[in-house]
Amino acid sequence: MSQEVAIVGIGYTSFRPLTPEVSYKELVYEAAVKAYEDAGLDPRSDVDSIVSVAEDFTEGTSIFDEYVPDQLGGMLKPNVTIPGDGIHGLATAYMQIASGIVDVVAVEAHSKASNVLTLPRITAYAMDPVLNRPLRANPVFIAGMEMNRYLYTSGATREHCALVVAKNKRNALLNPAAAFGAALEPDQALDSEMVAYPLSVVDISPHADGAIVVVLASAEVAQSLTDVPIWIRGIGWCNDSPSLENRAWGRAIYAEEAGRMAYRTAGIRNAMDEIDLAEIDDAYSYKELQHLEALGFCEYGRGGFLTADGVTEIEGALPVNASGGSIGGGHLLDASGLRAVVEVALQLRGEAGAHQIPGVETGLAFGWRGVPSTSGAAVILSS
Amino acid sequence: MAILNKPDKVHQAIAWHGDIPITNRYTAGVAGERFFREVKENGKFMGTRCPECDLIYVPATMFCERCFAELDEWVQVENQGQVVTYTILYWDLDDQPLAVPLVLALVQLDGSDGGLVHYLGETDPEDVYIGMEVEAVLKDPAEREGSILDIRHFRPIQV
Numbered sequence A: 001m002s003q004e005v006a007i008v009g010i011g012y013t014s015f016r017p018l019t020p021e022v023s024y025k026e027l028v029y030e031a032a033v034k035a036y037e038d039a040g041l042d043p044r045s046d047v048d049s050i051v052s053v054a055e056d057f058t059e060g061t062s063i064f065d066e067y068v069p070d071q072l073g074g075m076l077k078p079n080v081t082i083p084g085d086g087i088h089g090l091a092t093a094y095m096q097i098a099s100g101i102v103d104v105v106a107v108e109a110h111s112k113a114s115n116v117l118t119l120p121r122i123t124a125y126a127m128d129p130v131l132n133r134p135l136r137a138n139p140v141f142i143a144g145m146e147m148n149r150y151l152y153t154s155g156a157t158r159e160h161c162a163l164v165v166a167k168n169k170r171n172a173l174l175n176p177a178a179a180f181g182a183a184l185e186p187d188q189a190l191d192s193e194m195v196a197y198p199l200s201v202v203d204i205s206p207h208a209d210g211a212i213v214v215v216l217a218s219a220e221v222a223q224s225l226t227d228v229p230i231w232i233r234g235i236g237w238c239n240d241s242p243s244l245e246n247r248a249w250g251r252a253i254y255a256e257e258a259g260r261m262a263y264r265t266a267g268i269r270n271a272m273d274e275i276d277l278a279e280i281d282d283a284y285s286y287k288e289l290q291h292l293e294a295l296g297f298c299e300y301g302r303g304g305f306l307t308a309d310g311v312t313e314i315e316g317a318l319p320v321n322a323s324g325g326s327i328g329g330g331h332l333l334d335a336s337g338l339r340a341v342v343e344v345a346l347q348l349r350g351e352a353g354a355h356q357i358p359g360v361e362t363g364l365a366f367g368w369r370g371v372p373s374t375s376g377a378a379v380i381l382s383s
Numbered sequence B: 001m002a003i004l005n006k007p008d009k010v011h012q013a014i015a016w017h018g019d020i021p022i023t024n025r026y027t028a029g030v031a032g033e034r035f036f037r038e039v040k041e042n043g044k045f046m047g048t049r050c051p052e053c054d055l056i057y058v059p060a061t062m063f064c065e066r067c068f069a070e071l072d073e074w075v076q077v078e079n080q081g082q083v084v085t086y087t088i089l090y091w092d093l094d095d096q097p098l099a100v101p102l103v104l105a106l107v108q109l110d111g112s113d114g115g116l117v118h119y120l121g122e123t124d125p126e127d128v129y130i131g132m133e134v135e136a137v138l139k140d141p142a143e144r145e146g147s148i149l150d151i152r153h154f155r156p157i158q159v
């Protein structure tokens, strides 16, 4: 990769089911103040450019980029808002610095999901209007169909998915920012209410509110600012077929390709040997298993067995979602991928607190945009 | 400092509600037009074939998403096929319980590489399985409008 780029500032709010006392702008302002404080920067004089990630329909506002700069200290500066996962935003900021046009970029993503009163209908509006939407089905049906096919072709089981739920909820108990920590037994997960067979209510990550700001800088600036720059070693993103009728249902091919691009740009040959921890999308429990396999940590169909063997526990050989992920932390809409980035960066700095994994140097974050999308993005970070 | 004076009683937290009507037309397109017209007028399912990839797309498309070729070879496929995957859906569009759970499936139509996402009917949800042979049940010709809902549902083929 050309110009080296590092994370030099991290700011985030706690993630909560409800935030009635603050507007989304104030949530973002809190994360921004923390990120600039962490980086030791004044946004009005030291930040060159702003990248935010937002989707108009979940913001409840058209042309949402109009509503971005002020709470980030970004007025009268280059601004761009992209509808994508937080890691797509990170990639955009990365490229601005790597290309040499700017030195310091703030990346922002947030969720005010508690104010989105008709979220399933907005998600339904993302389905093909001619072929799929007339069926008037809650779009969670896509996750149910995908999980069913995945279990059928991979050999993974509902029990494996329940282990993911129990692990991530338990990990979240160690993370003060997480919204949905619980000491849940796998058996309780298996017995919970069915939503879209074989997907039950605890297999679905519940939504939370929160905001995240990450400050990126070029190598020279990064080294002048901090003793612990977290380097972006590689990044990749990919989409599979948008068509429900033509996509691969058992495999997460978008994640395979996004991972391949991230590993190629990072020079990584063996993910399991070279990566110490991963924060990967677990919007639904089976997605953690599918993404684990797609990102090359194990063979297709082995993710569940790896989980059952304890490999993905905080004490395991490859801790996955030590933060609690979305199942334990709360799903942050398109900010979920950026939360994964923050968690990996904190681990690499040694600042993850009670869920710190000792001795980690390289980590992977992976985000997925949720149903009905096949849109994924991966980033490799190193201390 | 305002930041030290956040409202600390829920009834003090002011919020405004807003909504807008959003209404669109969605053009079926060159391939979609012919696909739905064949269902409506002839009760037939048509796909388009990519000779380069040797794939038959159903629903028909005007171009191949794999090799990007324009497709103009139309082939009829069967009104029956296999359940690739399915779900039993218990929630409605507002995340409220459905009075009667819906069975939804992706059915790969015989003679094609694609398929249709639709309801499965005339079966107990417990009896559905991946690989099950099912057939399309169309509305009466007079009721058809040229939409995916011209198919009532798929049902198991009685053997």
Ligand SMILES: [Zn+2]
Pocket (backbone or CB within 6 Å): B050, B051, B052, B053, B054, B064, B065, B066, B067, B068, B069
């Ligand atoms: Zn082709």
